[in-house]
Amino acid sequence: MPGLLRGVARTAVISGTATAVSNRVSRRQAGRWAQQDWDRTSAAAPQEPYSAPPAAPEAPAGDSMDTKISQLKELAQLKEQGVLSEAEFEAQKSRILAA
Secondary structure (H helix, E strand, O other), rough: EEEEEEEHHHHHHHHHHHHHHHHHHHHHHHHHHHHHHHOOOOOOHHOOOOOOOOOOOOHHHHHHHHHHHHHHHHHHHHHHHHOOOOHHHHHHHHHHHHH
């Protein structure tokens, strides 16, 4: 019986390791394909840089800090989603903080 359990445990470990490695390779390959697709579409059709919509009129001074914080959070989400580049993010952030 101990030999049987040892064999089953060994098989489980090998199977788990193989699955983890296979998943890692699949994710890496999918990332490479996505990067190649992105490079191909970027080279084929140059796009205009993203420009933020015109700013809404400023709120009263009491809501100013809350408004700025919510705008910065939205800006960070856009950056995380890849909509804004690092330079665009920094420009918009300084515009919000300067207002």
